[in-house]
Amino acid sequence: METTIDHTADNAQSDGKNYLNQTSGILSWIFTLDHKRIGVMYLVGVTLSLLLGGLFALLVRLQLWSPDGLLVDNSTYNQFFTLHGAVMVFLFVIPGIPGALGNFVLPLMLGAKDVAFPKINLFSFWLWSFGAIFFIVTLATGGLDTGWTFYTPYSVQSSTAVLSATMGAFILGFSSIFTGLNFIVTTHRMRPKGMGWFQMPLFIWGIYATAIIQVLATPVLGITLLMLFVEKQTGLGIFDAAQGGDPVLFQHFFWFYSHPAVYIMILPAMAVISELMATFSRKIIFGYTLVAYSSIAIALFGFLVWGHHMFTSGQSAWAGLVFSTLTFSISIPSAIKVFNWLSTMYKGSVRLDTPMWYALAFLFMFTIGGLTGMFLGSMGADVHLHDTYFVVSHFHYVMVGSIMFAFFGGVHYWWPKMFGVMYNKFSAKLACALIFIGFNTTFFPQFMLGSRGMPRRYASYLPEFTELHQVSTVGAFILGLGVAVAVIGLIWSLFAGKKAPQNPWGGSTMEWETATPPITFNFNETPVTKPIYDHSGLVYNEATGNWDRVEAPSEA
């Protein structure tokens, strides 16, 4: 006999309230210690950053419509692409998934009441907001034209707002460190009874691996930016060749953080995809243990490959050889993940809901992004492709094609849990399709441009590149339209969406066992740990749209 166990009643509050309406007023949000509210505030912040960064992207693409620039003068164009890169990297891609989804979901997945240090979590959000304001100050006070890398010696000489931008990045770095620290301690100390390391959802593995990099790499960026700041203020000379310093030292320091930082970006995306694949294939992730280990492997290997950004910066050929080899080795754990996701779908009961659309798109684009990375990791090819549109396209396939898709996939997956409403599935899928088409139209031509020698960051170009640039610009606007449809669709659902059931997708992890939206303290009782990704107890209820948990027929 099957008996339905209704957990909704268990995890409701006696006063019928939830974390969203427990208290009201703006101050109750600003001073909240609730990880869910902090997650929601991050979600708002990173989405606004995405839209701002996207606006600059559209301006960049408009400028590149004609070979001599369509809109503005060249120095304004320099500021556009720098602000596009800096806002996207520091305010959207790095904090996006860990800040918004990690904060919301991680304690819920652990059956915990909150992260280990709620005050530090709030402090981290404030730091992030404060750092973000520095960037907006940069905008107002004359832009920034160094690119997001702040390479010396130009960043020391540039008269634009390098100081406020590095200060902003410094503050954002500390925000990132405290978030990572919180997640590591939470994962170690707050797991529920019976949940060993290998009963943890892969989302937690991914966020945990990310947190390791945040904690170990970000301080190095902190000290680098601090040195740059002091150098610019006082003429310190550490990065200045004229004074016996070394600008390449800056590049080493910068990439020692910023290469691991690309794994700060991609690991949470992979973490989201693992959850989506498991739920929408209704199977345990194929090779669960290897996928878990591969996250850690990527985190550790990521520290050893920074030199591949500097093949043309005058490091020795031997150093290049070692960095190149290590770079190739990092494709192994990445490939393990991709193959295991594919194998998860094999003979799974695949359902093509919106989050799964994003997950499938992720697989295509991450594969393209990853494989083109191999071209750049091999020294000979890189000398030809270095600083061309090939590089631009490669990292956009990873940062946008993979990370933004995972972000949207995750947001669409957990949206019902966050706000208790279902979005319009048609408009959500339409948005996904538009983003997919727009993205590929934008960036595939850039591979061609790059391999034909179009250098990145240039304000003007040879007339023979015009057509491909124009295709790319058209694509960018389709992409922008898609993002707008997705965001508007989600916001619309807050007002007009149907009420969401407790478990609309049949997710097997603990966040689906609490009420929708969750109550303030998440669970009245810590949930019982079940075998990881075991979907056998979940049955779809046509009447409510919920996946009810039923007790398996007893074996006796």
Added chain:
Amino acid sequence: MSATATNTHDEHHDHPEWLAHHFDTPEQQFEAGKFGIWLFLVTEVLFFSGLFCAYIYFRSHHPEMFKNASFLLDTNMGAINTAVLLLSSFTMATAVRMAQTENQKGLILNLWITLACAFGFLVIKFFEYSHKLHVGLKWGDAWSPTPQALSEFNEKLAAAGQPTVEVMPDLHNFFSVYYCMTGLHGIHVVLGIVAIGWVLARAYRGHFNRYYFTAVDATGLYWHLVDLIWIFLFPLMYLIR
């Protein structure tokens, strides 16, 4: 680690007031706090590691600068400061023990001594810095040694049995590294003073007992790290020639 079935959130009567609502047991809270502060110390080590790399880089590219410059640093003041910090680490460790044994007076006394040592360190450092700046031993392109700096340099050289020089050698890279590293360390001492002051204020209010002394412990660990970094800076800057 696990919550018992009766442990609901509306009923906090089994929670002591120092136990945060989201932890199930004092052990869990203590372990989380301890792990957190150790991780934070790891980030601090990595924060300083950039400067240590810069030190290695400049030392290997300009060994003569580092050899000469160490004559210009005041080894006595450095040694006194080392002793001051070691004493403060001892009293900090004692303070943690006093918190554990609920010796209120001992806790407050030891925290005051630690605080006094921290200020003492900064005062001595202030005298060192102001003399260096006075004779123009500055960083980077601000490097402008006065004749007084040259004569002091020659005195030290003579005392060490080395030949004296006519012109001050260019040591600006060393002083860039010196001011960066000792300056960042000084900022950490200031932050330590803030943290110790906070713990002291809480100690007066009787916040700590044998079950809850995490804040004293964490501040202590941080303070030991600040001490430890100086233990590396002192020989690297002042002693190695």
